[in-house]
Amino acid sequence: MTEINCQGCGIEVQTSDETHPGYTPKSALDRETVLCQRCFRLKHYNEIQDVSITDDDFLSMVSRIRDRNGLVVHVIDIFDVSGTLISGLPRIVGNKPVLLVGNKMDLLPKSTNKNKLIQWLRSSAKEAGINVENVYLISSVKGHGMDALAETIEYHRNKQDVFIVGTTNVGKSTFINRLIKQSTGESDVITTSYFPGTTLGFIQIPLDDQTALIDTPGIVNKQQMAHYVSDNDLKVITPKKEIKPRVYQLNSGQTLYFGGLARLDFIKGERQSFVCYFANNLPIHRTKIEKADELYKEHLGGLLSPPDKDTLEIIPELTANTFRITEGNTDIVFPGLGWVTIPSGELTVAVHSPKGVNVSQRRSFT
């Protein structure tokens, strides 16, 4: 049998042992894009039972680049920064210069202040143990910011390899395909030309005779909301176009439900507006705090959707945290879902999110 490699991670595909790396059922070999079962599950089901960011195979695979020189391009989803920043990245990939690329810019409202956003990304990266050379904002789907980024990569790589790293679902493949298309004029190179002859098991795209752009396997981060919802629900919570803010005037004692996936209780403070930035299709319900638990019990999966049936089987229970807001223009961030801007005032809120998906505060950049 001629060697077939997984188009996801590059590992040699085998059909004999399900417990070994590279396994794929025989029937899957006829597909146009052959993926090993692990990549297939990750791609299509976001399945994480047996793989996580601490998963040894993944880490050892990515850590093979630790001793190689080159530039690291870390792609994150600006809609889910805490879920997609790889905490302690230098420990995994070695001490190389890092360019941080915030993808999916097209989803943010036009009023976004890019400088503030960049500052916030830089400091979030620092908190995650990553010192970045520079931060770039792009949309790999629309192509925004890609020319400038390609030039910067060329400059910073200093005639060395480029390693693209990211968690699953940040748009890494879209990004790489766009980069290739930009430099070669061809599209979808990644699914048609795997370059064999490497022991790394990564997909490599030659940049010149000596060096390559190397795609590393998507790391799974358990904090990513995307892992706790079904494919269908992921479509509902993922914005498809620029998000339009929805404004609610609330009195203390009122609650907002974001589908049934998260909740914000206005505990204390003057009547004020809450500006909600979520996918336009995600229903938001207003109710009273005293009725909120009952509503949840009776209508979760119905009036309060998503979650759908499949999500209900995998999503962790909601846990609450209290935030005291003392400054105006503060965002309460629900990673992977959206955020609520509080334009003014002193107030106390309780936020509920699936256990493990941690809500945080930041200065607003809109």
Ligand code: GDP
């Ligand atoms: P990967 O798992 O990191 O390789 O991610 P993919 O390239 O498969 O993209 C994951 C999802 O994000 C897909 O539904 C893409 O269409 C979407 N996506 C990728 N880049 C962008 C972007 O710049 N903007 C938007 N709105 N969606 C994007």
